[in-house]
Amino acid sequence: xxxxxxxxxxxMLKEHPAVxxxxxxxxxxxxxxxxxxxxxxxxxxxxxxxxxxxxxxDHSSCRFNFLSDVTAVDxxxxxxxxxxxxxxxxxxxxxxxxxxxxxxxxxxxxxxxTSIWPAANFFEREVYDLFGIRFLAHPYLRRIQMPxxxxxxxxxxxxxxxxxx
Amino acid sequence: MPELAPIPVLDAGQDRTMILNMGPQHPSTHGxxxxxxxxxxxxxxxIMPDIGYLHTGIEKTCEAxxxxxxxxxxxxxxxLCPLTNNLCYCLAVEKLLDLDIPPxxxxxxxxxxxxxxxxSHLVWLGTHALDLGAMTVFLYCFREREDILRLFEAVSGQxxxxxxxxxxxxxxEPPLDxxxxxxxxxxxxxxxxxxxxxxxxxxxxxxxxxxxVARLTAEDAVALGASGPxxxxxxxxxxxxxxxxxxxxxxxxxEVPVAQEGDVFARYICRVRELxxxxxxxxxxxxxxxxxPIKAEAPKxxxxxxxxxxxxxxxxxxxxxxxxxxxxxPAGEVYQAVESPRGEMGYYVVSDGTAKPYRVHMRAACLAxxxxxxxxxxxxxxxxVVAAIGSIDIVLGEIDR
Numbered sequence: 001x002x003x004x005x006x007x008x009x010x011x012m013l014k015e016h017p018a019v020x021x022x023x024x025x026x027x028x029x030x031x032x033x034x035x036x037x038x039x040x041x042x043x044x045x046x047x048x049x050x051x052x053x054x055x056x057x058d059h060s061s062c063r064f065n066f067l068s069d070v071t072a073v074d075x076x077x078x079x080x081x082x083x084x085x086x087x088x089x090x091x092x093x094x095x096x097x098x099x100x101x102x103x104x105x106x107x108x109x110x111x112x113x114t115s116i117w118p119a120a121n122f123f124e125r126e127v128y129d130l131f132g133i134r135f136l137a138h139p140y141l142r143r144i145q146m147p148x149x150x151x152x153x154x155x156x157x158x159x160x161x162x163x164x165x
Numbered sequence: 166m167p168e169l170a171p172i173p174v175l176d177a178g179q180d181r182t183m184i185l186n187m188g189p190q191h192p193s194t195h196g197x198x199x200x201x202x203x204x205x206x207x208x209x210x211x212i213m214p215d216i217g218y219l220h221t222g223i224e225k226t227c228e229a230x231x232x233x234x235x236x237x238x239x240x241x242x243x244x245l246c247p248l249t250n251n252l253c254y255c256l257a258v259e260k261l262l263d264l265d266i267p268p269x270x271x272x273x274x275x276x277x278x279x280x281x282x283x284x285s286h287l288v289w290l291g292t293h294a295l296d297l298g299a300m301t302v303f304l305y306c307f308r309e310r311e312d313i314l315r316l317f318e319a320v321s322g323q324x325x326x327x328x329x330x331x332x333x334x335x336x337x338e339p340p341l342d343x344x345x346x347x348x349x350x351x352x353x354x355x356x357x358x359x360x361x362x363x364x365x366x367x368x369x370x371x372x373x374x375x376x377x378v379a380r381l382t383a384e385d386a387v388a389l390g391a392s393g394p395x396x397x398x399x400x401x402x403x404x405x406x407x408x409x410x411x412x413x414x415x416x417x418x419x420e421v422p423v424a425q426e427g428d429v430f431a432r433y434i435c436r437v438r439e440l441x442x443x444x445x446x447x448x449x450x451x452x453x454x455x456x457x458p459i460k461a462e463a464p465k466x467x468x469x470x471x472x473x474x475x476x477x478x479x480x481x482x483x484x485x486x487x488x489x490x491x492x493x494x495p496a497g498e499v500y501q502a503v504e505s506p507r508g509e510m511g512y513y514v515v516s517d518g519t520a521k522p523y524r525v526h527m528r529a530a531c532l533a534x535x536x537x538x539x540x541x542x543x544x545x546x547x548x549x550v551v552a553a554i555g556s557i558d559i560v561l562g563e564i565d566r
Contacts, residue, residue: 003263003495003497006497036497036498037260037261037263037497037499039498039499039500041498065387066387066390066392067390068390068500068502068509068511068528069500069511069513069526069528071513071526071528073515073523073524074524085513087500087511087513087528089509091387091401091403094408094409096409096500096502098500117388117389117390118388118389118390118536119388119389119390119533119536121536122532122533122535122536123390123532123533126532130224143217144216144217145216145217145220145565145566146217146220147217154222154225155224155225159225161225161228161229
C-alpha cells in the first residue's frame with residue numbers, strides 16, 4: 001500500500017482536457033484542482049457552475065456529454081459546509097472529471113444544470129431532498145425520496161441517526 | 166410487418182383529460198413504482214414517475230458502519246444483481262486503499278458478474294414478457310435462473326444476498342466442483358437462449374407490442390443520462406466493461422450489442438444478445454481461470470484464513486482488530502463505475518481517514534433510465550407505458566435506496 005500523494009498544483013494538471021478547456025475559456029471559474037488516485041477533481045466557483053458545465057459539454061476538446069451523477073457531501077461542522085459534486089463522463093473520449101462546488105451552511109443554493117443535462121433533474125431533487133441544498137431555476141424542485149411533509153434533511157451530518165427525531 | 170405510426174398528441178382542453186395513477190401496487194411496475202398519467206382517452210399526454218416508496222436510507226446507514234460491514238448492505242440496493250453491487254463497492258474501497266487484487270480473485274469476480282448479468286436479464290426477460298402477455302417465457306427464464314441461484318448458493322451460501330466479494334478479494338475459496346458446474350451451465354445455456362428467441366423474436370404479437378414502441382433517440386438518451394442496454398439500443402456504442410475496463414475485463418473478448426432503433430424491441434434484442442455475450446465471457450473465464458490466492462496480501466485489511474488464525478498469533482491479532490475496530494482508510498474520495506445489467510452503476514466513497522466511510526453514494530442506473538420514461542411514452546397509448554417500463558428494466562430497490 002503505497003499511495004502516491006495527490007497533485008494539487010494547477011500548472012502540473014494543465015494537460016487534462018477539462019482543466020485546459022476551463023483555463024483557456026473561463027479561467028475565473030476554477031478555484032483549485034486535485035488529481036488523486038487517477039481521478040481529476042476541479043473546484044468550481046459557485047456562480048459559474050452552469051457556464052462551466054455548458055463549456056465542458058460543448059467544447060470540442062473535451063465533450064463531457066454525459067452527466068453521470070450529482071451528489072453532495074456535508075462537512076459539518078467545518079465551513080464551507082457543503083460540497084456539491086458532479087461526475088461528468090465524456091463518451092467519445094472515455095474520460096471522467098469531477099466538479100465540486102463549495103457552499104456555506106446558511107441557506108445553501110446554486111444554479112441548476114437541468115438546462116444543460118435534463119438528467120440532472122432527479123439527481124438534483126435527491127440532493128435537495130436529502131441535504132436541503134436549493135437548485136435555482138430547477139423545473140420541479142420537490143422532495144423525491146422522502147414524503148412531502150418530512151421535516152429535516154436526512155443525509156446532513158447533524159441529522160440524528162437513531163431515536164426519535 | 167407494417168411500421169406502426171406514432172399516435173398524434175390530441176390538443177385536449179382541460180375537461181378532456183383525466184389523471185390516472187398507476188402503481189405503486191400495479192404488477193407491471195416491477196415493485197413499487199408509481200406513475201402519474203394525464204390521459205386523453207387511451208392516449209398518454211403527460212407522465213410523471215413518483216418514487217421513494219422503497220427508500221431505506223442505505224447511504225446514511227453506511228456512514229455508521231465499518232468499511233467491511235457495508236458489503237452486505239450493497240446486496241440490498243439492486244437486489245437483482247447483488248454481486249455487481251459488491252464488486253463496485255469493493256473496487257471503490259480497494260482504489261482508496263490502493264490494494265492489488267490477485268488474478269484469480271479478479272477472474273472469479275468477472276465470472277460471477279457475468280452470471281449475475283445473465284441472472285438479472287433472465288428476470289427481466291421473464292417479467293417483461295409476462296407484462297406483455299407471454300407467460301411461457303417467464304417459466305423458461307426462471308428455470309435457468311434457478312440453476313444460477315444454485316451456483317450462487319454453492320459459492321457463497323446464499324441464493325440472492327450473496328456478499329461474496331470482500332474488500333481485498335473473495336470471501337471463500339469456491340467449492341471444488343464449482344467451476345465444473347458452471348461449465349455445465351455455460352454449455353447448456355446458448356440452446357436455452359435459442360428457446361426464448363424461438364418464442365419471441367419472430368412472434369407477431371410480440372413484434373406488434375414492441376416494434377416502434379417507446380422510441381428514444383440517441384441525443385435524448387445521452388442527455389437524460391440513460392446507460393446500459395437502454396443507451397445502446399438507441400445506437401450509442403458505449404460499454405464500461407470494454408471502454409473503461411475494471412477488474413481485468415480488458416483480458417476478455419466480447420462484443421457489445423448495439424441497435425439503432427431505440428424502441429422496446431431494440432432493447433429486447435440488445436439484452437438477449439448480451440445474454441449470449443455474457444455466456445461467452447463466462448466460458449473464457451472458465452478456460453483461463455488463473456491459479457493462486459483469492460485475497461490480497463494485506464493483513465490489516467483482509468481477514469486471515471481460519472487455519473492461520475488458529476496457529477499464528479499475528480493472524481489472530483489482526484482478525485480481532487479488523488472485527489472490533491475495522492481498518493482505517495487513507496483520506497480521499499473515489500468514484501468507481503461498473504457496467505451493471507441496467508447501466509452505469511457508480512459508487513462514490515469519501516474517506517476521512519477513519520474506519521467508517523464518511524459518505525457512500527450510489528449512482529443508480531435505473532434512476533437515470535427512469536427519467537427517460539416521459540420521452541418514451543408521451544403521446545402514446547397506456548398499454549405502451551407497460552411495455553416501456555418493462556423495457557428499461559427498473560429495480561426500485563436501486564432507485565430508492
